[in-house]
Amino acid sequence: MSEALGRVVATERKPNTPHEFHFWTAIDSPVGIGTIVRVDGAQPIEGQIPHIYGIVVEGFSYTDLQSPMHDVLGHDGSPTAAGFASTERAEIRLYTAAVLRQIPEEPLQPVPMGQVFLAEEEDVQVALRMDSYLRDGANTGIPIGVYRAGGTDAVIYLDADFLLGPEAAHLNITGVSGLATKTSAVEWLLASLFKHFPDEKGSIAAVCFNVKGPDLCYLDQPGKIEGSDEILYEKLGVEPRPFESVEYFAPYTAKGLVLNTFRNNEALLDNVTPLTWGLREVLQFAEVLLNKDDVDAKADALIDFIKENIVDREFSDPLLQKKHTVQSFADLDAWFRDVLQGMEKKDGDSWRTHHVATIRKVRNRLSNISTRCAGLVTDTGNVSDLPFGSFADRTVYVVDVANLEEDAQDLIFARIVSKLREHLERRDLGVKHLVVFVDELNKYAPGDGPDTYVRKMLLDIAERGRYLGLVLFGAQQFRSQVHRRVVGNSGTGLFGRMDPDELSTPGYAVLSPATRTKLATLEKGQLMIRHPHFTQPIFVRFPRPAVMQGREGSERYPQSSEISLEAAILRVLRPLDSTITLPWVQEITALYTPDEVIRARNATLLARPENVKAYFAAQFRKVIPAQPAQRPMVGSIKSAPENDPYGF
Amino acid sequence: MMVSNSGPDAASRAALRSLMQRLPGMSAVEGGSIEPTMSSDPPLLRSAKIVEGSSLRVVTVPDFTRHTVSGFGAFLDGTQQVRLVAHHFGMPVVFGTVAAGVRIRVSRRLITWGHQPPRVERKIYLPLRYLPPLAEIRGPSREMASGNWEIVDTSTADKEGEYPSQHPAVLQERATRAVDRERDRVEDSLAEAWCARAEAPLYIDGGISRSERVASSSCAIGVIKSHRTLYFDGHEVSKVLGLRKGERTSVFRVSPRSRNSVLSWYLRLRDGAGRDAMWGLVRVEVAESDRPAERAEEVSRWVLAETTPLSLPDGRWDKMAYGVRDCEEFLRAIS
Numbered sequence: 001m002s003e004a005l006g007r008v009v010a011t012e013r014k015p016n017t018p019h020e021f022h023f024w025t026a027i028d029s030p031v032g033i034g035t036i037v038r039v040d041g042a043q044p045i046e047g048q049i050p051h052i053y054g055i056v057v058e059g060f061s062y063t064d065l066q067s068p069m070h071d072v073l074g075h076d077g078s079p080t081a082a083g084f085a086s087t088e089r090a091e092i093r094l095y096t097a098a099v100l101r102q103i104p105e106e107p108l109q110p111v112p113m114g115q116v117f118l119a120e121e122e123d124v125q126v127a128l129r130m131d132s133y134l135r136d137g138a139n140t141g142i143p144i145g146v147y148r149a150g151g152t153d154a155v156i157y158l159d160a161d162f163l164l165g166p167e168a169a170h171l172n173i174t175g176v177s178g179l180a181t182k183t184s185a186v187e188w189l190l191a192s193l194f195k196h197f198p199d200e201k202g203s204i205a206a207v208c209f210n211v212k213g214p215d216l217c218y219l220d221q222p223g224k225i226e227g228s229d230e231i232l233y234e235k236l237g238v239e240p241r242p243f244e245s246v247e248y249f250a251p252y253t254a255k256g257l258v259l260n261t262f263r264n265n266e267a268l269l270d271n272v273t274p275l276t277w278g279l280r281e282v283l284q285f286a287e288v289l290l291n292k293d294d295v296d297a298k299a300d301a302l303i304d305f306i307k308e309n310i311v312d313r314e315f316s317d318p319l320l321q322k323k324h325t326v327q328s329f330a331d332l333d334a335w336f337r338d339v340l341q342g343m344e345k346k347d348g349d350s351w352r353t354h355h356v357a358t359i360r361k362v363r364n365r366l367s368n369i370s371t372r373c374a375g376l377v378t379d380t381g382n383v384s385d386l387p388f389g390s391f392a393d394r395t396v397y398v399v400d401v402a403n404l405e406e407d408a409q410d411l412i413f414a415r416i417v418s419k420l421r422e423h424l425e426r427r428d429l430g431v432k433h434l435v436v437f438v439d440e441l442n443k444y445a446p447g448d449g450p451d452t453y454v455r456k457m458l459l460d461i462a463e464r465g466r467y468l469g470l471v472l473f474g475a476q477q478f479r480s481q482v483h484r485r486v487v488g489n490s491g492t493g494l495f496g497r498m499d500p501d502e503l504s505t506p507g508y509a510v511l512s513p514a515t516r517t518k519l520a521t522l523e524k525g526q527l528m529i530r531h532p533h534f535t536q537p538i539f540v541r542f543p544r545p546a547v548m549q550g551r552e553g554s555e556r557y558p559q560s561s562e563i564s565l566e567a568a569i570l571r572v573l574r575p576l577d578s579t580i581t582l583p584w585v586q587e588i589t590a591l592y593t594p595d596e597v598i599r600a601r602n603a604t605l606l607a608r609p610e611n612v613k614a615y616f617a618a619q620f621r622k623v624i625p626a627q628p629a630q631r632p633m634v635g636s637i638k639s640a641p642e643n644d645p646y647g648f
Numbered sequence: 649m650m651v652s653n654s655g656p657d658a659a660s661r662a663a664l665r666s667l668m669q670r671l672p673g674m675s676a677v678e679g680g681s682i683e684p685t686m687s688s689d690p691p692l693l694r695s696a697k698i699v700e701g702s703s704l705r706v707v708t709v710p711d712f713t714r715h716t717v718s719g720f721g722a723f724l725d726g727t728q729q730v731r732l733v734a735h736h737f738g739m740p741v742v743f744g745t746v747a748a749g750v751r752i753r754v755s756r757r758l759i760t761w762g763h764q765p766p767r768v769e770r771k772i773y774l775p776l777r778y779l780p781p782l783a784e785i786r787g788p789s790r791e792m793a794s795g796n797w798e799i800v801d802t803s804t805a806d807k808e809g810e811y812p813s814q815h816p817a818v819l820q821e822r823a824t825r826a827v828d829r830e831r832d833r834v835e836d837s838l839a840e841a842w843c844a845r846a847e848a849p850l851y852i853d854g855g856i857s858r859s860e861r862v863a864s865s866s867c868a869i870g871v872i873k874s875h876r877t878l879y880f881d882g883h884e885v886s887k888v889l890g891l892r893k894g895e896r897t898s899v900f901r902v903s904p905r906s907r908n909s910v911l912s913w914y915l916r917l918r919d920g921a922g923r924d925a926m927w928g929l930v931r932v933e934v935a936e937s938d939r940p941a942e943r944a945e946e947v948s949r950w951v952l953a954e955t956t957p958l959s960l961p962d963g964r965w966d967k968m969a970y971g972v973r974d975c976e977e978f979l980r981a982i983s
Contacts, residue, residue: 639846
């Protein structure tokens with residue numbers, strides 16, 4: 001048993017309560033804010049010596065000096081003279097601790113006087129109630145970090161039942177930008193989850209939306225870790241390796257030649273899949289892109305009509321010149337053109353109760369989508385999507401939307417989450433549990449502002465996702481600006497270094513001033529954790545993720561700039577067939593327009609045929625080789641017409 | 649020396665209850681603190697033999713700067729609490745607690761001396777001659793015994809065989825003087841224990857002449873803050889009271905009748921301008937020395953070095969070393 005490092009004290013002015021107590025220590029004791037301690041009571045209660053576990057939330061230091069003036073007088077106003085005094089004043093280190101747990105738990109009494117000990121690893125497990133899920137047979141502990149104090153290194157575990165459901169779920173991370181806390185913490189936690197998530201609870205995967213920077217773009221590449229991190233990895237039972245299975249998805253740039261992602265370097269393209277959607281996929285989520293000012297009830301009715309009766313169906317009408325089967329934006333535009341021309345011919349104001357102005361407006365808005373989301377939405381209707389239905393266990397799916405316009409980001413987020421939800425409801429996603437990581441919740445689920453489709457989706461996940469196995473890992477810089485129901489439904493909260501302004505908001509009033517100050521000065525790799533089993537926040541260290549950091553990755557694998565059409569085709573086809581060369585591509589595509597070439601590329605990528613060359617070439621329409629046209633024989637005018645006004 | 653007038657603690661209350669069982673008719677007294685007896689001692693002027701030179705001189709302590717390192721390794725002080733807790737038809741029942749402790753200095757911080765634990769003794773002072781015999785306690789009450797409360801008779805005959813009068817004030821004063829003697833005894837026992845080990849110079853709050861072993865030890869230095877007895881008279885008193893900060897008198901020998909002979913000198917610790925004549929004035933006592941002047945200079949530098957940090961908020965801060973205040977605070981906490 002270790003030596004006592006303090007004694008509980010209580011005065012009438014500063015009494016102990018069942019939830020808080022005070023103790024003093026030697027000046028050189030290793031106690032600090034966040035240290036977990038154990039109090040051994042002196043008197044047994046119902047035959048049992050009480051043990052109280054607490055975490056230090058405040059510290060005080062003072063001497064027997066009654067007034068600062070006395071010190072000034074004592075040293076003749078010279079600070080340097082103070083160093084020569086024969087004796088240091090008597091000094092106290094007085095700490096306030098918040099109770100984590102009392103044993104026995106009943107009767108709940110004020111903390112008794114007693115000796116205070118530094119909590120050892122077993123004490124930490126009991127104090128944080130981790131013993132309930134680390135016992136034999138439970139085993140749902142997910143290591144999140146190491147608690148360190150005074151030589152004690154204790155692994156802190158989250159309860160998988162409370163992190164991924166069904167008991168509680170969701171995780172929220174807050175911290176200032178630029179310290180790599182939020183992204184690093186998620187990368188580390190996913191690695192720990194994939195390693196320690198119990199097999200009997202089923203499969204697990206993660207979908208990460210990369211909304212800014214390249215940090216999530218190199219999860220499959222090894223990163224630099226230091227010796228101290230290796231020790232942490234060993235302690236936490238996780239191998240310091242990058243993720244074994246990562247799939248990337250990104251739309252094309254507006255020109256459609258290269259993928260619009262930081263990870264479009266040729267050396268890394270083997271697990272990057274284009275993300276392209278057609279009319280059908282987009283129309284399902286038209287309301288994401290069309291705000292309510294644009295789309296009134298009349299326009300909404302027309303869009304519904306199009307969705308129900310036009311898209312993917314053969315449609316004919318006496319007004320129209322021909323039958324239409326609308327499968328792409330191009331088809332839809334042709335249909336609109338036909339309808340409007342028909343109405344003009346009949347000089348009518350409405351067609352099937354839809355006013356011509358409404359039709360023109362909807363045409364304008366829908367046609368505009370393919371422009372606003374160029375690179376993601378294809379005119380042709382080709383679809384390249386996440387592998388809904390065949391998600392793989394312990395795989396990370398990164399959707400890179402960092403370089404997209406806000407509309408496109410919203411569309412991608414809304415559709416992917418909806419599809420994930422649909423599949424999880426049907427239990428056919430491919431995995432039983434899915435973590436969705438979204439950064440910048442300030443932006444996507446703000447506490448104020450318009451009620452957007454994306455915010456509704458996030459609220460829905462936060463409130464009902466855990467029943468489906470759909471878990472939200474959200475991150476933001478300012479937690480106070482995120483919708484209360486999103487953060488409120490997060491069972492687990494992680495806090496990195498915080499902005500002092502943010503800490504001054506009411507949401508942090510429950511923390512002691514010392515804890516808030518510590519939060520404002522946390523080092524890299526340190527977190528404060530709130531978890532349903534922990535009655536007070538706990539500070540831990542976590543290792544640097546064993547993946548390549550964004551900055552290093554973008555230096556080692558520079559992002560490709562726009563390249564020639566032929567080079568872009570070669571780049572995507574060569575992984576499918578290594579015999580394809582640039583001259584071959586140039587020869588095949590020489591006679592065709594860029595749109596035709598891109599369409600052929602997309603079709604080939606989607607089909608992934610065995611004979612890539614043949615398939616790609618077959619996508620082009622037959623073009624008769626150009627031959628020089630023969631000059632037509634022009635006969636001389638034999639005689640001028642009789643009524644030739646210019647004749648002479 | 650500290651006199652505490654705080655209210656009865658749990659042990660005192662238990663002892664009082666037990667006493668009331670043994671002495672029916674006793675009436676408890678609220679807040680019966682008793683002032684120390686020193687206030688009743690008359691101020692005296694007394695002569696002394698000068699051993700440094702032939703006449704009393706004023707000497708500036710040489711080589712004292714703010715960088716001077718004190719040679720003291722420890723501080724000794726005692727405390728006493730005297731309370732009139734009850735009376736039996738006017739006969740005073742007094743509780744006395746005395747304590748003493750040595751605080752040693754390690755790395756500029758003061759901690760309790762490990763070789764001799766601090767002493768805390770509690771006694772009940774009763775004029776047994778004027779009280780009915782104490783009844784035996786019936787039942788399980790053993791509180792007096794468990795609290796180590798010893799009974800001291802304050803009505804015994806003096807050297808001439810005369811018993812004190814039944815006047816409550818006389819009996820109360822007898823009790824107070826008995827407590828004083830107890831405090832002197834526990835202080836002396838600790839000082840003797842320290843001198844036996846001779847670890848480092850010990851700063852004793854008060855004189856050192858009571859104990860022969862202490863008075864003859866080179867590691868015991870007494871610093872006296874009160875001056876009910878002033879040595880010298882006439883213009884020599886003026887020299888003493890006219891000392892300026894950092895000045896001392898010549899060394900003289902103090903030889904009280906019932907005590908041991910020691911060397912002594914006056915020393916002004918703080919500038920007394922605008923204050924009373926005794927402000928910052930202490931008298932230092934050391935054992936006999938072959939080179940009294942050098943010894944006085946050395947010890948004076950140490951005592952001056954102990955003037956920081958200030959022992960405020962104690963009212964005697966002008967003369968009290970911080971180490972002595974630390975002793976008193978420590979004893980207050982444990983007694």
